[in-house]
Amino acid sequence: MQDVREAFMQGRNSTGAMVQRPLSPHLQIYRPQISSTLSIFHRIAGIALSGGAVLLSLWLAAAAASPSAFAVAQSLADSILGMIVLFGFTLALFYHFCNGIRHLLWDAGYGYDLPTMHRTGYAVLICSVGLTVIFWFIGLVVG
């Protein structure tokens, strides 16, 4: 035994023989569920948004540097590729925002039972897509 933590993973099977228990959660055998899927996407969105924060600081730095540097930054954001990337960031932002509220409510002790958890999960999906659509509607049509 290399690690003391392995001592917690020893058990006996039905015949009484000592066995090494598998590490849980065992992702390879779990069927994806709404709860676990939304959970991992919260993390993925958070990591992506960290990249977005880097882009935000570069955008602000371009504005602080010179009018021509900011013009380049704005034209990049206005290009097709730029818009696709920004669309992904708005979706990630609104998803992390909505699911973050869900997490804060859990921290406060609300919404732990399964039916509520599933309902709030779908509500998060609908809200984040809805907010993204509203944002791009205002940006492209109204603004």
Add this chain to the structure above:
Amino acid sequence: MGNAKSIKIMRSSLGRARGLGSAKSGVGHWWAQRLTAIALLPLSLYFVLSVLLLDGANQAAMQRYMAEPWNGVLFLALIFALFHHLRLGLQVVIEDYIHTEAKRLAALLAMRAAVVFFGILAALSVLKLTF
């Protein structure tokens, strides 16, 4: 006995538990993550609104926007809360997935350096636009 496998650890339960519990800085990290999350609720909505208002803006318009005291203050608050929050989040991700001690430490240090760098870059840029 007779079984091939057996537990050979002779340390006491207390000895095993020491240093593995929450008596480090867990609560501080957890609390700061929630605090910055709550701060980011209004701040990120403000940011989204600002992006819509600044859609297609040139540098002069950007400067006028940031020169408004409230915009400068809110952007600096946003940058502070955002970079603090993402530092706490990325720290947990690194600690969860990188198990080699040396690699984990290197990743944590590199992440912290990058967060500080880009955080200062964003804040200084806003300050320069503000004045």
